[in-house]
Amino acid sequence: xxxxxxxxxxxxxxxxxxxxxxxxxxxxxxxxxxxxxxxxxxxxxxxxxxxxxxxxxxxxxxxxxxx
Amino acid sequence: xxxxxxxxxxxxxxxxxxxxxxxxxxxxxxxxxxxxxxxxxxxxxxxxxxxxxxxxxxxxxxxxxxxxxxxxxxxxxxxxxxxxxxxxxxxxxxxxxxxxxxxxxxxxxxxxxxxxxxxxxxxxxxxxxxxxxxxxxxxxxxxxxxxxxxxxxxxxxxxxxxxxxxxxxxxxxxxxxxxxxxxxxxxxxxxxxxxxxxxxxxxxxxxxxxxxxxxxxxxxxxxxxxxxxxxxxxxxxxxxxxxxxxxxxxx
Numbered sequence: 318x319x320x321x322x323x324x325x326x327x328x329x330x331x332x333x334x335x336x337x338x339x340x341x342x343x344x345x346x347x348x349x350x351x352x353x354x355x356x357x358x359x360x361x362x363x364x365x366x367x368x369x370x371x372x373x374x375x376x377x378x379x380x381x382x383x384x
Numbered sequence: 385x386x387x388x389x390x391x392x393x394x395x396x397x398x399x400x401x402x403x404x405x406x407x408x409x410x411x412x413x414x415x416x417x418x419x420x421x422x423x424x425x426x427x428x429x430x431x432x433x434x435x436x437x438x439x440x441x442x443x444x445x446x447x448x449x450x451x452x453x454x455x456x457x458x459x460x461x462x463x464x465x466x467x468x469x470x471x472x473x474x475x476x477x478x479x480x481x482x483x484x485x486x487x488x489x490x491x492x493x494x495x496x497x498x499x500x501x502x503x504x505x506x507x508x509x510x511x512x513x514x515x516x517x518x519x520x521x522x523x524x525x526x527x528x529x530x531x532x533x534x535x536x537x538x539x540x541x542x543x544x545x546x547x548x549x550x551x552x553x554x555x556x557x558x559x560x561x562x563x564x565x566x567x568x569x570x571x572x573x574x575x576x577x578x579x580x581x582x583x584x585x586x587x588x589x590x591x592x593x594x595x596x597x598x599x600x601x602x603x604x605x606x607x608x609x610x611x612x613x614x615x616x617x618x619x620x621x622x623x624x625x626x627x628x629x630x631x632x633x634x635x
Contacts, residue, residue: 320429328428332439337504341443341497345450348489352606360613367620367629 396475398615399624405608412608416601419594427591434588443501445591449599450493454522455557457487457603461529462554465547477543478618480550481533482611486603488526494519506570514563515571518556525553539618 322328331338427445434441461483468476498516499509510516529546536542559566564573619625 321432322429331442332433334438334440334442334504337440337500338442341446341500344496345446345493348493349602352486352489353609356606356609356613360609360616363613363617364629364632367616367625370620371626371629 396473398475398478398619399622401475402612402615402624402628405612409605409608409612412601412605416598416605419601420598423591423594423598426587427595431587431591432585437505440501440504441588443497445595447494447497447501448592449596450490450497451519452596453599453603454487454490454494454519455560456600457483457490457607458522458525458550458553458557461487462550465543465550468543469547469551474618477539477546478611478614479607480529480543480546482607482614484526484530484533485610486606488523488530490599490603491519491523491526495523511570513569513571514567515560515569518560518563521556522553522560525549525556529553 329335329339423445427442431442433439461480464476464480464483467473468480495516498519502511503509529549532549533542533546536545563569564571616625616628
């Protein structure tokens with residue numbers, strides 16, 4: 318299991334295919350990072366919205382009497 | 385026997401699936417990270433150069449897993465859709481809806497990495513050949529499914545419409561898979577198949593299989609995560625969601 322590359326710049330160059338290899342891995346990394354971030358945001362936004370609605374409902378049922 | 389049947393159906397209700405999914409997500413995510421690191425190490429650091437394609441072949445370590453997942457997720461989505469049409473279970477539509485965006489992204493990655501591989505190897509980003517065209521159709525099927533569901537307000541009706549679309553589109557999956565056999569395409573044949581020895585060096589194969597496992601685990605984790613959000617939204621009027629929200633804090 319020896320490392321295949323003799324230097325880091327060798328690794329980056331990918332034998333002349335650097336643009337294509339890193340273009341593939343870069344966009345894939347971007348997608349796999351962005352998808353969870355969006356999913357977490359959506360979930361947080363939904364939970365916040367549902368909690369607001371729950372509070373509003375409770376407010377209408379009881380504690381609104383002082384108005 | 386009877387007991388087992390009941391247990392199975394128990395998890396078909398969102399209420400009991402929600403906490404189960406919540407417990408499973410970290411494990412799938414962790415497994416995905418471990419497989420991903422191992423696969424990247426083997427694929428990008430130790431695997432040898434391909435004698436025909438030089439270092440450019442390393443794109444397959446994401447191209448093949450992404451392509452497999454794009455097809456497999458579609459089959460799972462269609463399976464849930466069929467279940468939903470047959471038994472009218474609430475969970476089915478939620479699962480299908482949760483899977484679609486990840487499937488679409490996998491199809492996109494398959495096409496994107498394929499184009500970046502095709503340019504140096506074939507001399508072109510894109511050709512209208514059977515494999516590429518059917519994969520593009522798969523991406524459109526996912527997008528169509530998402531758009532159709534988003535366009536219909538009533539979630540139960542949206543599920544039904546989406547399910548019909550998903551099931552009709554299933555015919556495309558064997559077309560993608562066998563296109564390299566059925567037609568004379570520019571795309572190379574399968575690198576790995578069940579009935580013969582893989583046509584690649586063992587380190588390359590291991591790198592690819594580990595990456596495929598990583599993509600698999602990632603897809604399960606993200607789909608379950610999204611499914612939980614969809615469950616909260618769709619079941620928002622119910623007691624269990626109210627209790628879950630009260631218990632969960634801002635998590």
